[in-house]
Amino acid sequence: MRWLVTGAAGFIGFHLARRLLADGHEVVGIDGFTPYYDLTLKEARHAILQQSNRYRGYRLMLEDREALAAMWAAEPFDRIVHLAAQAGVRHSLEQPRSYIESNIVGTFNLMELIRARPVEHFMLASTSSVYGANTQMPFHETDRADHPLTIYAATKKATELMTHSYAHLFAIPTTAFRFFTVYGPWGRPDMALFKFTRATLAGEAIDIFNGGDMQRDFTYIDDLIEGIVRLGDAVPQCGMPAGSSDEDSLSPAAPFRVVNIGGGVPVPLMDYVKALEEALQIKARCNFLPMQQGDFKCSDASPALLQKLTGFRPQTNVQDGVAAFVAWYRNFYGA
Numbered sequence: 266m267r268w269l270v271t272g273a274a275g276f277i278g279f280h281l282a283r284r285l286l287a288d289g290h291e292v293v294g295i296d297g298f299t300p301y302y303d304l305t306l307k308e309a310r311h312a313i314l315q316q317s318n319r320y321r322g323y324r325l326m327l328e329d330r331e332a333l334a335a336m337w338a339a340e341p342f343d344r345i346v347h348l349a350a351q352a353g354v355r356h357s358l359e360q361p362r363s364y365i366e367s368n369i370v371g372t373f374n375l376m377e378l379i380r381a382r383p384v385e386h387f388m389l390a391s392t393s394s395v396y397g398a399n400t401q402m403p404f405h406e407t408d409r410a411d412h413p414l415t416i417y418a419a420t421k422k423a424t425e426l427m428t429h430s431y432a433h434l435f436a437i438p439t440t441a442f443r444f445f446t447v448y449g450p451w452g453r454p455d456m457a458l459f460k461f462t463r464a465t466l467a468g469e470a471i472d473i474f475n476g477g478d479m480q481r482d483f484t485y486i487d488d489l490i491e492g493i494v495r496l497g498d499a500v501p502q503c504g505m506p507a508g509s510s511d512e513d514s515l516s517p518a519a520p521f522r523v524v525n526i527g528g529g530v531p532v533p534l535m536d537y538v539k540a541l542e543e544a545l546q547i548k549a550r551c552n553f554l555p556m557q558q559g560d561f562k563c564s565d566a567s568p569a570l571l572q573k574l575t576g577f578r579p580q581t582n583v584q585d586g587v588a589a590f591v592a593w594y595r596n597f598y599g600a
Contacts, residue, residue, distance in 0.1 A: 272390075372428070449486030470552040503520040
């Protein structure tokens with residue numbers, strides 16, 4: 266098949282594109298190469314993808330309608346995985362406009378092109394942050410997600426709603442998957458594991474919020490990619506099928522579904538730090554701080570729908586996943 270992966274030089278997009286190429290598909294990648302974090306990392310990912318003659322990369326922003334339309338006119342696709350977005354919960358408190366432009370306007374521009382030339386399956390990256398102020402665990406896809414705590418989460422929820430409308434109006438089969446704290450090799454420098462590793466190797470303290478009283482449903486990158494690839498074959502059909510389970514988030518009005526990609530095993534933050542200490546063989550110095558604005562104590566995904574649709578749920582434990590990240594980090598940075 267021919268796949269379009271937006272955000273292909275990003276952490277998740279790179280891993281997905283590499284997996285699709287390994288499976289024998291053709292991949293077209295889009296990335297804006299924004300300087301949100303060190304471009305050296307994006308360029309290195311991009312260079313690896315460019316080694317395949319079945320990969321073609323475009324440097325453009327989804328907000329640039331003319332550049333996006335020119336690419337679209339030259340490239341037919343079977344499936345699309347839309348990962349490009351302005352990421353980062355903390356950054357959305359400082360630069361909210363970039364989230365509106367990238368996440369909402371960029372997604373709108375892409376949907377207008379798909380409206381004119383539909384694809385077999387459109388897949389959209391959302392986030393566990395849309396559950397916001399929800400406190401009932403685990404998070405189910407059928408739970409209300411109406412109280413986002415950050416602009417980042419609000420823009421992601423907005424893209425879910427917008428793409429549902431397009432799915433209804435123009436019969437575009439759409440799956441929105443909600444990620445849960447993804448980590449692993451080639452990860453983003455703004456995320457906790459990357460920052461913790463860099464600081465600990467430098468002998469610096471790591472910031473631990475809410476006194477360490479937090480839990481996250483950590484998802485190792487390979488598990489996430491496996492879930493996305495398998496969901497590619499679970500194409501939503503319009504209308505609720507007879508005998509469907511109450512857990513299925515399939516829309517009654519559109520070929521649209523929301524799916525969590527998480528293992529349903531929340532890990533205490535200090536256990537995550539301990540796994541890092543074991544992998545580095547260095548004791549971390551912790552700087553305990555109050556809860557950050559817009560943060561939440563726990564995330565916990567129900568993997569039931571993912572498992573029902575694909576027969577798969579994330580399995581990698583944090584000890585193995587963190588060790589794999591540390592091995593990559595030491596090799597890439599010579600640390």
